[in-house]
Amino acid sequence: MTTTGRNARGHATPGAGALPRRVLGAPLTARARAELAHCLLGFPLALAGFLPVAVFLALGAGLTVSLLGAVLGLLLIGTAIGLARALSGVHRRLAAGLLGERVPAPARPRPEGRAFARLDARLRDATGWRSVAYVLVKLPVAAFGLYAAGWWLTGLIDLSAPLRRLALGQEDIPTILPVPVGGGAPYSTSFAGTLVAAAIGTLTLLTAPWFTRGVVTVDRWLVRALLGPGELAERVRSLEETRALAVDDSAALLRRLERDLHDGAQVRLVALALSLDMARERLGADGEPVADPGRVRHLVELAHRNATEALTELRDLARGLHPPVLDDGLPDALATLAARSGLPVDLAVDVPERPTPAIETIAYFCAAELLTNVIRHSGARRAALGVTRRHGALRLCVTDDGRGGARAGAGSGLTGLTQRVRTVDGTLEISSPAGGPTTVTVVLPLHA
Structure with a gap:
């Protein structure tokens, strides 16, 4: 039975058993599996990206200092930036597929001119340098992620200690601790000792998802901060979108006003003009008696009603623009x-x-x-x-x-x-x- 309580506003809140169930069920959730997969895949990708980018940057910086190799050094730095940009796309897709962290890809620079102009544009590419920063910082973060994945492995190994003693007949079974301690790993020489190892493995497995989530949270922040289009570019994109929305809204408002005026007030004013014209014809020439006063009175009343309704509709339209x-x-x-x-x-x-x-x-x-x-x-x-x-x-x-x-x-x-x-x-x-x-x-x- 699920126990719920009430908060200060009278709404249902999770009961006291929700937190233990969440902790015990964390290793079995799809989110934990996705974050573990991200850590396992992220390390080799980070290592494969770090080495060439770091080498190209180091060689490029060294050659740029020298007078003779400056051009080659700048080319190597530009190559490192381009490689980092390509790797950042892979990291964005990995984060989107496993973590649901969808970051829009920044616009690619389209430099014009000769080779030196294109090289200068690449060296000035702020998004490319942020990609370089991500590739360099990603490696230590991915190393922590691999260490977090190791908690899962050590937990499973320790949890299987009683089974290995009973099924395989192992006598001295080492207990692998997720945190390095001095003196080496303790050994279990009895079945009771394997139960202690299994308890340590269970605790490690319950802790592993939260350690993994902490590492992944850091990586999420890095992806959002370094692999997106940048604050200025995002601001420009937002301004472009809001400008387009304002233009569309203004155009829609003008179309609505035109339609309302055409179908409403304009029709009333036309009817008003027709009624007054018919009333004038009924009045006849100057000095002549009115042939049908009742008909003239009806036309004047009709014109008055159309004028009143037209004023009401115009007032409603004005209220839609700015309420009085x-x-x-x-x-x-x-x-x-x-x-x-x-x-x-x-x-x-x-x-x-x-x-x-x-x-x-x-x-x-x-x-x-x-x-x-x-x-x-x-x-x-x-x-x-x-x-x-x-x-x-x-x-x-x-x-x-x-x-x-x-x-x-x-x-x-x-x-x-x-x-x-x-x-x-x-x-x-x-x-x-x-x-x-x-x-x-x-x-x-x-x-x-």
Whole structure:
């Protein structure tokens, strides 16, 4: 039977037996096997990459110092950089296949010009030098990984000590310790001694996955830090994506406005013009009596109704661009939004400094869309909307007590919100386990 508890918010938490089961089952998990395979495959690959790169770099540096061999030395250094770049691709694929650590490959330089221009571009390639750094640092990390893999082997050998004594008749069975100690390995000369060795082997096997995971965690960090496109390149790529999103969003907004004006207000205004034109014809020439006053009155009333509806539609379109309630600030706008919601909303707003109008507009539309999602999809009875300023950013959080399971791309509008907040370097995070609660957090800068 699984025992669960409740945390301070009333949600279920794992029981006291979860941690022992996790520790005892760690050697049998797919993650442990994948990390062990990564350590075993990583060492020969690291060794095979370290030797040529280090040799080319050392020879290149030595020749570059001399006057006669400077050109050859630079060629050797360029070769080391190119080799390190190729090896980094192999390491990225290995990390992606076994660890699920998918790092986008950096763009390859495309130098133009003669041989010296291409060599100069390669020597100035920051991504290539980071690949060189990874290849050089990978070897000691991989050596620790091989040592961690040795824990698995020593644990299995010690665990088999009783079986080897009974089945093979071995008298003196050494107990292999994973940590080197002085005096050599102790021997088991009795069956009871083999049970002690088996206990040591069991403890080693239970510890091995966590030691392996520690080494793999270091390697993950190195892959992300050194084999990716780099902070500047990633920033440029993100800016290009957000610029494209902003352009697409603006184009979609213009198309929607054109469609709404064409199908709505424009039709009303055309009907207004026709009604007034017909009414003018019914009035006749100056000084003549009106032949059908009732018909004229009806046409004027129809024109008045079309004018009113056209004004309403234009007002709605303007509200979609910039809600008038934001004129008094974001707190009042969110209070109005919460009051008009179809379910109870607990509102808490603490924003001492007013953001720029663009940020206020995005925050308002995010809150409106998230509350709409709560009403349409969550089955919640109550929601909470909180806006605070934290660490120099605007933090908007919407929580509900619904069924959970919300995710971007599920027709909930969260994908569109993510794209909208990214245009101003904002972020959107979703926490929605099955059964709820759902919490969506939007973080926006105070100034666009």
